[in-house]
Amino acid sequence: MCPDKPTKKGVSRRDFLGLASMGAAVLSLLAVLAGILRMTKANVHYEPSKKFKIGKPEEFPIGIVKKLDDRGVFIFADSDGLHAITSVCTHLGCIVSNTEWGFQCPCHGSQFDRDGKVIAGPAPRSLPWLEVSRHVDGNIVVDAGKEVGAGTKFKVYV
Ligand code: FES
Helix, strand or coil: CCCCCCCCCCCCHHHHHHHHHHHHHHHHHHHHHHHHHHHCCCCCCCCCCCEEEEECHHHCCCCCEEEECCCCEEEEEECCEEEEEECECCCCCCECEECCCEEECCCCCCEEECCCCEEECCCCCCCCEEEEEECCCCCEEEEEEEEECCCCCECCCC
8 A cells, every 4th residue: 555645535644644743833833832922921929908998987986896707807996096906816727706805716726815815725826916007098907917016006096
């Protein structure tokens, strides 16, 4: 059987192999071009800002405790001002609940006092206090990416 002999459909083996190698070359070229185009785009993952507004000072009368579940923080207002404590347990990241004596983690039982200091359980460190400030538009802002020392309060009441 001759390799150049046309098959029943009219395509010889040589033509078929030529077309197949041409197709492979085109696909390889497209893959290289796709790779080059992909390199022009930065491989960066953007995450939302950890700074967020929680409302006007009037929304936080003295004595109020607000739990912002979507942000993972507690906001406390007392006569010294506002402060924010994370509600994310420092053990494995469960959300703690506020109790009359402090905070309780439902996952492995860690307990924290009112200042977030560990009093029991596997949690390795205290619940961080977060920076509270005021935006130029008058809203209170919490920066969940910036820890402050326990006892640091933002004075909003004069
Ligand atoms: S996640 Fe809170 S004690 Fe383990």
